[in-house]
Amino acid sequence: MLLALDQGTTSTRAIRFDATLRPQAVSQIELTQHFPSPGWVEHEPEDLIRDSLAVLREAAGSEKITAIGITNQRETTLLWRRDTGQAIHRAIVWQDRRTAESCAGLPADLIAERTGLLPDPYFSASKLAWLLDHVPGARADAQAGRLCFGTVDSFLLFRLTGVHATDATNASRTMLFNIFSGEWDDDLLRLFNIPRAVLPRVLDCAAEFGVTGVLGRPVPIRGIAGDQQAATIGQACFAPGMLKSTYGTGCFAMLVTGAAVVSRHRLLTTLAWQLGGQRSYALEGAIFNAGSTVQWLRDGLGLIASAAEATALAPQADPAAGVHLVPAFTGLGAPWWDSTARAAITGLTRGTGRAEIAAAALEAVAFQTQDLLDAMALDMGARATTIRVDGGMARSDWTMQRLADITGCVVDRPEVTETTALGAAWLAGYQSGLLPGPGEAAPHWRLEQRFMPRMAREEAAKRHGDWLAAVRRVVAGAGGPG
Numbered sequence: 001m002l003l004a005l006d007q008g009t010t011s012t013r014a015i016r017f018d019a020t021l022r023p024q025a026v027s028q029i030e031l032t033q034h035f036p037s038p039g040w041v042e043h044e045p046e047d048l049i050r051d052s053l054a055v056l057r058e059a060a061g062s063e064k065i066t067a068i069g070i071t072n073q074r075e076t077t078l079l080w081r082r083d084t085g086q087a088i089h090r091a092i093v094w095q096d097r098r099t100a101e102s103c104a105g106l107p108a109d110l111i112a113e114r115t116g117l118l119p120d121p122y123f124s125a126s127k128l129a130w131l132l133d134h135v136p137g138a139r140a141d142a143q144a145g146r147l148c149f150g151t152v153d154s155f156l157l158f159r160l161t162g163v164h165a166t167d168a169t170n171a172s173r174t175m176l177f178n179i180f181s182g183e184w185d186d187d188l189l190r191l192f193n194i195p196r197a198v199l200p201r202v203l204d205c206a207a208e209f210g211v212t213g214v215l216g217r218p219v220p221i222r223g224i225a226g227d228q229q230a231a232t233i234g235q236a237c238f239a240p241g242m243l244k245s246t247y248g249t250g251c252f253a254m255l256v257t258g259a260a261v262v263s264r265h266r267l268l269t270t271l272a273w274q275l276g277g278q279r280s281y282a283l284e285g286a287i288f289n290a291g292s293t294v295q296w297l298r299d300g301l302g303l304i305a306s307a308a309e310a311t312a313l314a315p316q317a318d319p320a321a322g323v324h325l326v327p328a329f330t331g332l333g334a335p336w337w338d339s340t341a342r343a344a345i346t347g348l349t350r351g352t353g354r355a356e357i358a359a360a361a362l363e364a365v366a367f368q369t370q371d372l373l374d375a376m377a378l379d380m381g382a383r384a385t386t387i388r389v390d391g392g393m394a395r396s397d398w399t400m401q402r403l404a405d406i407t408g409c410v411v412d413r414p415e416v417t418e419t420t421a422l423g424a425a426w427l428a429g430y431q432s433g434l435l436p437g438p439g440e441a442a443p444h445w446r447l448e449q450r451f452m453p454r455m456a457r458e459e460a461a462k463r464h465g466d467w468l469a470a471v472r473r474v475v476a477g478a479g480g481p482g
Contacts, residue, residue, distance in 0.1 A: 001063045002429050003219075004421035005052055007072045007152050008227065009033070009093065009249040010295070012051040014059035015421040019434060021444035023416060027058035034090065039097035039330065045078055045087035048152060049159045053214055060215050067432045068212070069223030069424030071230035072152040073249075074173045077127035079138065079198070082148050085159050089135050091152070092127040095250075095288060095330040099126035100339040106191070114178045114185050116260070116269030118337055122286065124151060125175035129192045142195045149198040153224050160221065161210030165201040167224040168274035177202070179271055180260065182279065205229070205273045206431035223427025225273065227420045228252040228284065232272055234419030234426060235388040236442030243376075243384045246420070247393035249295075250333070251287035251365055253372045255384065256280065265375040266335040275430075275438065283379060285334040285372030289327035289343075291393050293361045296329065303354055310358040311396040317359035322347040324367075324470035325360035335375045338475050346470040362399045366406035367467040373407055386410045390419040397449075405455035406464060415448040 001024070002017045013028035029051040034042040056068070075094035080087040092098070099121040106119035117123055128149055132139045141147045148158060151174070154166040171177040171184075176194060178185040184199055203209065209221040225233065228246060232254050235244040240258035245251065256272050260281040263269060272282040294310050297303045304310050317323075326332075328341040345357065369387075377383040387409045393399055394417045404411040416422050426444060429435040435444075453460075 001065050002425040003056065003060055003065045003068045004424040004428070005056055005068060005070045005156070006227070006418065006421040006424065007048060007052060007070070007156060008420070009073045009095070012048070012055055013418070013421065014055035015418060015425070016059045016061070016063060017422070017425045021422060021425055021429070021435070025059045025061060027055035029055055033093070037098070039100070041093035041096045041330070042090035043076065043093055045080070045091050045155065048091065049156065052156055056214060065215060065219050066434065067220050067222040067428040069426070069428035070153050070156060070221060071225055071227050071420045071424040072156070072170070074151060074170060074226035074228065075122060075124050076152050077124045077131065077149070078152070078155045079128070079131045079135070079147050079149055080155060080158070082146055082164070087155070088138060088147070089131055092131070094122055096127065097121050097330055097339055099130050100331070102126055102129070103339070110187065110191070111175060112262070114180070114188060115172070115175050116179050116262070117175050118266065118268065120337060121339060122333070123173060123175040125188065125192045125194070128194060132193070142198045145197040147198050148200065150200050153226070154200045157209055157221065157224070160212040160214060163210035165203055165209055167205045167207070168202055168279065169205060169226040169229040169271050170224070171202045172271040173226060179269070179279070182274070204275055204277065206275055206427045208431070222431035223424050225423060225427060228254055229271065229273055230423030230427070231390055231419045232256065232282065232423065234416070234421070234423030235390060235414065236445035237388060238438040238442065242388070243386065244388040244390065245369055247290050247365060247389065247391040249290065249292045251290035251368060253285045253369060255283045255376050255380070257282055261379060263375070263379050265378045266337055267372070267375050267379060268334065283376055285375060287368045287372070288330050288333045290365050291391070292329065293325065293327040293364060294393070297358065297361055303357060307392070310362060311398050313355045313358035314362050314398050316355040318351070318356060321352065321356045322466060323352055323356045323360045324467055325357065325364050326470050326474045327361070327364050328474055332471070332475070335371055336471065336475060341474050344470070344474050344477070346473060362396065363402055363406070365393060365399060366403040367464060369403060370407050370464050373409070384409060386412060388412050388414065390414065390417045400451045401454070404451040404453045406460050408453050408457060408460060411451040412447055413449045413451070415446040
């Protein structure tokens with residue numbers, strides 16, 4: 001048996017898989033988010049470890065676990081004491097925008113040529129710098145080697161095993177790691193004034209990370225990857241040109257390129273995985289709010305009681321209503337990269353009801369994905385024709401059909417939509433010698449349903465044009481990309 005720990009933005013889950021990577025047991029706990037100031041998002045570090053221990057033990061049950069794989073919300077930043085493992089501040093979540101002003105003046109060319117990223121508060125470096133500058137005594141302790149920095153995977157690994165390490169995919173999202181040399185970058189460390197002493201060791205995605213005793217006996221941790229890279233692996237997107245799109249809290253589309261492709265259209269060049277010391281690359285488009293928009297309809301507006309209710313309401317919407325919800329609650333991601341933009345609903349009339357707003361929230365996922373596909377097509381000179389989807393929103397048939405209609409792509413939903421956990425389990429199984437490598441057949445990927453485009457292309461283009469007009473109004477109201 002293999003056990004995957006999937007620590008996400010809004011929940012922590014563990015899934016036990018058998019040797020064929022079929023799920024056998026699941027345990028999940030919702031994670032509380034904290035919003036201490038506008039645009040700030042934090043997690044309690046002790047919630048992360050407490051919930052992780054609970055779901056690991058429940059999902060494992062009495063079964064003998066061969067190895068554990070970990071996947072995590074990327075870019076979320078922690079600093080903790082090396083001697084005790086206690087964090088010195090709440091985790092600053094990837095969605096947090098408190099460092100937007102400090103990122104505005106960063107050298108974009110240097111950052112892009114070393115990391116494949118754009119200067120944005122989304123990534124870990126400016127968050128880490130903020131912690132060092134704002135927590136009393138942190139910088140002195142960091143320079144003396146008394147503190148450890150890490151993303152969530154690294155923090156959990158340290159608390160589970162005492163090992164301070166991370167994998168190459170999570171390192172690649174810090175804005176401190178040279179994805180072409182595979183090393184922490186001295187120029188970027190100087191730029192952000194980060195002491196090298198706080199940094200974790202960087203390993204392959206499949207490696208011997210350490211051994212934990214939390215299940216009552218020693219169990220090795222043999223796989224780690226950031227959630228979107230883990231989902232790419234879980235979707236068996238191993239060949240260049242394959243595309244997966246994850247619809248969870250945010251939406252993340254990843255197009256495997258094999259060799260590195262530098263985007264000219266504001267996408268990210270990132271590591272897809274690193275195995276056996278060999279790096280494979282991808283183009284990624286990041287959308288900050290997808291499932292979180294539906295969560296806002298539920299918790300913020302009280303408009304719906306559950307995500308399922310949004311899916312039930314959407315087909316009742318007037319198709320000619322022209323309502324658009326631009327979910328820039330924490331700014332706009334690719335290809336806009338406007339950290340100052342804020343959400344808006346356009347096209348409201350007295351005839352607008354719950355159904356139109358629910359449909360607009362779900363349709364925003366399809367329109368934003370189309371924006372990413374357009375940018376990818378410009379970078380690659382060819383357009384993707386198939387999208388492998390996963391994440392919580394992928395379970396909505398209405399949303400996936402609208403995605404196929406707007407993008408004109410075939411949308412394939414696998415049997416296991418929690419592919420982040422599946423990818424983490426695959427890494428642990430591969431390192432344990434139980435599963436074939438990425439160049440071989442991928443029997444763990446099994447199609448559950450295929451959605452074919454039904455909407456006329458002229459109608460889809462008109463709807464997307466109306467969406468772009470709504471986004472431009474939001475960007476103009478924010479004063480342009482920041």
